[in-house]
Each structure stands twice: as C-alpha cells, then as structure tokens.
Amino acid sequence: xxFKAGLMVAGLIALALGPAEAxxxxxxxxxxxxxxxxxxxxxxxxxxxxxPPPIPQPVYLPPVYSQPxxxxxxxxxPAPNGFEQYKAYxxxxxxxxxxxxxxxxxxxxxxxxxxxxxELDRAQRPTAPSASNAPPSFASYLDRHITSSLINRxxxxxxxxxxxxxxxxxxxxxxxxxxxxxxxxxxxxxQVTGNFDLLDALASLAYEGRxxxxxxxxxxxxxxxxxxxxxRWQLKGSYAGATGYPQFMPTVVLRLRADGDGDGYxxxxxxxxxxxxxxxxYLQQAGWKRGVPWAVPARxxxxxxxxxxxxxxxxxxxxxVFRRHSRWLTVAEWRALGVVSIGRSLxxxxxxxxxxxxxxxxxGYLITTNYRAILDYNCSNFYAMSIGLLADAIARx
Numbered sequence: 001x002x003f004k005a006g007l008m009v010a011g012l013i014a015l016a017l018g019p020a021e022a023x024x025x026x027x028x029x030x031x032x033x034x035x036x037x038x039x040x041x042x043x044x045x046x047x048x049x050x051x052p053p054p055i056p057q058p059v060y061l062p063p064v065y066s067q068p069x070x071x072x073x074x075x076x077x078p079a080p081n082g083f084e085q086y087k088a089y090x091x092x093x094x095x096x097x098x099x100x101x102x103x104x105x106x107x108x109x110x111x112x113x114x115x116x117x118x119e120l121d122r123a124q125r126p127t128a129p130s131a132s133n134a135p136p137s138f139a140s141y142l143d144r145h146i147t148s149s150l151i152n153r154x155x156x157x158x159x160x161x162x163x164x165x166x167x168x169x170x171x172x173x174x175x176x177x178x179x180x181x182x183x184x185x186x187x188x189x190x191q192v193t194g195n196f197d198l199l200d201a202l203a204s205l206a207y208e209g210r211x212x213x214x215x216x217x218x219x220x221x222x223x224x225x226x227x228x229x230x231x232r233w234q235l236k237g238s239y240a241g242a243t244g245y246p247q248f249m250p251t252v253v254l255r256l257r258a259d260g261d262g263d264g265y266x267x268x269x270x271x272x273x274x275x276x277x278x279x280x281x282y283l284q285q286a287g288w289k290r291g292v293p294w295a296v297p298a299r300x301x302x303x304x305x306x307x308x309x310x311x312x313x314x315x316x317x318x319x320x321v322f323r324r325h326s327r328w329l330t331v332a333e334w335r336a337l338g339v340v341s342i343g344r345s346l347x348x349x350x351x352x353x354x355x356x357x358x359x360x361x362x363x364g365y366l367i368t369t370n371y372r373a374i375l376d377y378n379c380s381n382f383y384a385m386s387i388g389l390l391a392d393a394i395a396r397x
Contacts, residue, residue: 083113086207093216099223107199107223107232117201117239118208135324138385139359145185145386146393154184154394157272164260164273173290174280175370177395181387182279182377183272184394186247190272193244194237198222202241202250215241221250228254234269244268245275246282256281286376287369294370294388296346297362298354301338309337309354318379325367326354334366341366360385 087108094104158165158180165176187193199222206215218241226232237243241250245268248257257266260277267274309326331341332348339354342362346352352366365385374384 083111083207087111087203090203090206090216090219094220094223097220097224099220100227103223103226107226108203111203112200113207114196114200114204114239117196117204120239121205121208121210135356135358137359138357138382141382142360142386142389145382146390150184150188150390151393153189154180154390157183157189158394161272161276165276168260168277168280172280172284172288174283174288175294175391175395176276176280177391178283178294178370178374178387179276179279180394181391182374183245183275184390185383185387187245190245190275193247193269194239194242196237196239198235198237198241198243198250199232201237201239205240218250221254224254225250244278245272246279248278248282252282256285282377283370283373286373288373289369292346292350292368292370293344294374294384294391295352295355295365295367296341296344298334298364298366299340299342300354300356300364304338311353318375321375321379321381324355324381328353331366339364339366355381357385361389 090111091104091108094108095101158177161180162176165179168174168179169176183189199219202215202219202222206212206219222235222241225235235243235250238247242248243250243253244257246257248268253268256278257268258274258277258281259266260273260275261271265274266278268278309329311322311325311327313322315322328351329337330348331346331350331352334340334352334354335348346366346368350368352368354364355367356364371384371388374387375381377387378384
C-alpha cells in the first residue's frame, strides 16, 4: 500500500464536499446515526389526491468519516492540565473498555499531540450560503471528480475483479460498479490512503475537545483493532481517522470490514477484494435494495408545480442535502405529474424522489433509496451524484 502526504488526503476530502454542503459530509454524533426520512404527504394532481405508501426506510449507520456539526456543538477548551493529564484519563477509559493492558502501555504513554490534525479539523467550516435561493450547480464539481483517468482505471479494475465482484453482488445485492466508484473516489483506487498516525491524530482531536466524545470513541476502537491483531503501522489514514482502502473510521472497521478473498482475514489496508466486500457490506447495512439503480435521469415538464412536491420534512442532520429532494412518490405518480425517466425505467410502484440537478448530465434525477445508502457513506449530494455517475460510466465498459 502506498501512502502519500496527509495534506493530499485533506485536499481530497475538501474537494469531496460540494458548495453549501461542506458541513453535511462525513461524521455526525451517534445520537444522529439513525434518521427517519420516510415521507407520506399527499400530493394533489387536478382533482385527484395521491397518498403514497410509506417509503422503505434506509438504515443509517455510524458514518464512515467524521462530520462537524458546528450549529450543535460549541468548541470546548483543551483538557485541563495538559496532554499528559489527558493521556492518564485515556488509560482509565481504555481499561474500562476492556482494552488489553499490553496494548494500553504500548500506545498511550507515547502519544503526541498532532497539531496539524487539529489545524485541518478546525479548518472544516461550513460554506456560506449563496445570496440567491438557487441551489449550486453540479457542473464544476463533476468536471473535477469524474475524470477520464478515474473512469478508465475503474473499468480496468472492474473487468479484472469481476469474478469476485459478482460473488459479492450475489451475496449482498450491492451494485459492483458503485463499490468500484467509491473505492476510486475515496483513495484513487488505493493510491491515496493517508499517512497520519491514527492513534496520535484521534487522541489529539479528542484532546482538542470540539468533538471529544466522538473522537474518544474512535480512539478506543483503534486500540481494539490493535487487540485484534492489526499492526500499528497499518493504522494510517486521514487526519480525521479514516483508514484503509474504504476509508472507514475505526468503529466502522470493527463492525463492517469483511473478508472478500476467502483467506479468513478482512484486510482493508492491503487487499482490494476485502475492501470491495467491506464497502458492499456497509451499503447493504445502510439499506441497499437489490436490483434497483441508484437513480434514473428524468425529464421535467415546465408546468411542474414545485410547491406541491416540496418536502416538508425537517431532517435532524444534513439539512442542506435533503432540502434538494422532493417528496417521495411512486414512479406512476411522477408520470401523472409529467416527470418521466429517460432511458432506464423503474417499476411503477418504486418509491422515488425528484432532485433537480442543474449542471449535471440531466435536468433532474429520480433518486431511489439506494441513493440514500450512498449518502450514508458521505452525506453530500455532490459526493453521491459523482459516485452514481462514475459507477454508470465504469459499468458501460
């Protein structure tokens, strides 16, 4: 595995955030981990009122990356009496969490404050909203993130790994092109995985205090990975603690890494098959629905009454993301409103929402619950759209 500078990884993370959505990508608190997003408001077309059945609810997992929630969490002062005092506290916390004493003594006394990780984390501030009410365009983001290099390298790996990818799809139902697209976007197909020492970085961010509870939990999870036999040198990654080919946080590694090559060990740091199986495992747990695409492009009539289809849900997280999504209706109900798919079709009973996508490859997309599974990986419409479109390009062969 080849590691590059941590600053490069930080740059990739920043690029993955679209305008006005930077505050919504990656890590939220555990209290926000499951979100009820089903929509059932009726919509009236002419004299007929449609009451869609409840949409299948995606299962929101603790996110892959850390996500600042600036509106809800005020910065905290560093732990009193300095970092040495805080390390003594971490020793007690680790013992309470049943971490092996040998692991505690091998790691915690030697921890050092990583000022660069703290600096990069503090720099992740929300983008100021646009002066107009128009949502930002997808054009420049997609131009930067769906490149011929990513497509061609993804196609090559897709072909070379197809036997294994097809087995993973049979087991999980997850579209293998989406798995490959996430792998490509997260780490440029394994080339950029980060070189921050996870234990130093996580302890430093917990000590800084702005999101102490979350980063302490991730630090303890990293210690438990050492208890399971993962080597300290393998625990490298982004400044915020994401690691391996899938860029999982340590708590996610503990729960969802999977063996994809049949050797009995799930190695997300050196095995691409294991990384593929782990990404698919994550999406399956997030509610991926077998045999359904992430979205289909749609034609939108000029007479569409947008007020009638506007969602009235107040989401507890990722508000800027879900604000771009309409109410959820069946494909048949959208057709009655004049919104029809272009190219690939969906069953009339499939529940979808409309997202208008100025600057993308179509004026709008009918997004499925699988789109929301991708959002669970990184809660940004720019990220999810780029994953879906890159996956489509890879799958075209």
